[in-house]
Amino acid sequence: VQLVESGGGLVQPGGSLRLSCAASGFTFSNFVMNWYRQAPGKGREWVAGITSTRLTTTYADSVKGRFTISRDNAKNTVYLQMNSLKPEDTAVYVCNAIWRLQSHWGQGTQVTVSS
Numbered sequence: 616v617q618l619v620e621s622g623g624g625l626v627q628p629g630g631s632l633r634l635s636c637a638a639s640g641f642t643f644s645n646f647v648m649n650w651y652r653q654a655p656g657k658g659r660e661w662v663a664g665i666t667s668t669r670l671t672t673t674y675a676d677s678v679k680g681r682f683t684i685s686r687d688n689a690k691n692t693v694y695l696q697m698n699s700l701k702p703e704d705t706a707v708y709v710c711n712a713i714w715r716l717q718s719h720w721g722q723g724t725q726v727t728v729s730s
Contacts, residue, residue, distance in 0.1 A: 616640035623724030634695040636710030643691040646714040652706035
């Protein structure tokens with residue numbers, strides 16, 4: 616089982632980034648996919664989620680209207696489009712797959728928002 620995030624980096628406030636999380640080793644289309652983040656010195660925060668087939672999305676209030684989660688079940692990949700980035704969005708972003716009693720985590724990708 617693997618979840619591999621990519622797309623992080625350094626961006627100026629107001630900028631955009633698109634994160635990807637490529638999954639392998641399990642039946643991706645069964646799983647609800649989530650993005651979490653962890654800022655320095657803080658606990659892990661749930662950011663957004665998307666269901667397996669109906670593609671229902673939910674967001675934390677802190678990112679609603681700025682971030683968009685999507686998935687491509689044919690490519691076993693989940694995305695997080697992040698717009699209007701703020702310095703407080705700086706964190707390691709981690710994807711999570713969950714279904715019944717199974718939960719898988721990636722290693723994360725660093726996003727730094729700074730001028």
